């Protein structure tokens with residue numbers, strides 16, 4: 583075992599001084615038989631966090647399972663899933679004792695299948711770092727100042743006295759490296775880098791993570807990226823593009839592989855906000871990134887979405903030619919779209935009544 587000293591960082595003392603922190607520790611310490619769930623379209627932080635939590639609990643001699651992740655795990659993250667016990671869809675009828683929900687501002691972010699399982703749990707706790715949260719748990723540890731959920735889990739692991747080994751350190755590191763854009767986003771603090779250093783001392787193979795997460799894109803994914811870039815537009819500070827459903831059919835790539843594509847738009851000189859629209863069949867899934875003080879979580883909030891100040895998402899049934907000007911107005915003078923016209927339920931009801939949009 584690596585004889586590294588367990589350090590507790592100042593910013594993490596802030597996590598631990600949150601009134602909900604002790605409740606989370608007590609829940610993890612006192613209970614047994616857990617399910618762990620995180621959001622749809624998983625990313626490095628949700629998967630790294632879920633697997634890390636699984637490892638922490640089993641190291642404490644507890645029973646735990648991650649919910650359904652087998653069916654949706656992107657290939658870039660399969661290397662951290664080894665040895666993780668997954669609860670499959672077929673067992674949805676089984677009773678659920680204790681649920682741990684990571685990275686979800688509300689239960690619907692889990693997707694409907696997982697949300698149903700968590701709703702059946704005796705009790706659920708909620709650990710997240712997004713700006714808004716519905717506080718659906720018996721304990722709600724919401725720390726928007728944390729760059730990743732796994733950085734919160736690192737402190738929890740130390741306080742629970744969990745032995746950190748290379749597989750656990752790797753899961754924590756994957757969440758950290760992906761949610762900080764490889765330690766380049768403005769959420770990267772000195773402590774983030776110190777934690778990363780400690781995780782490397784615990785045995786993280788930095789180059790392996792890089793190769794798996796960032797250099798294992800399929801050829802189909804690259805072809806899809808080429809289409810997205812071909813269609814890109816830069817005007818009035820907005821870089822945006824669209825991925826159509828036919829692109830997926832024709833390139834045989836999956837939407838999940840397109841998670842990082844927006845970084846290619848954000849990186850274009852002159853970009854204040856980057857926007858990627860992905861056609862879903864019922865509308866568009868929208869990703870926004872801000873390179874300025876413009877708060878894209880607030881913008882996405884007008885469409886029932888959210889996220890972080892500089893990285894957020896939502897869904898819309900507006901057409902791109904309707905949606906794009908709204909972002910441009912936001913860039914021009916900070917104008918947010920009016921909330922009422924984007925009430926999804928009202929839009930659906932209007933459609934069913936035959937008075938829907940053109």
Ligand SMILES: [Mn+2]
Nearest residue numbers: 627730731761
């Ligand atoms: Mn995250």
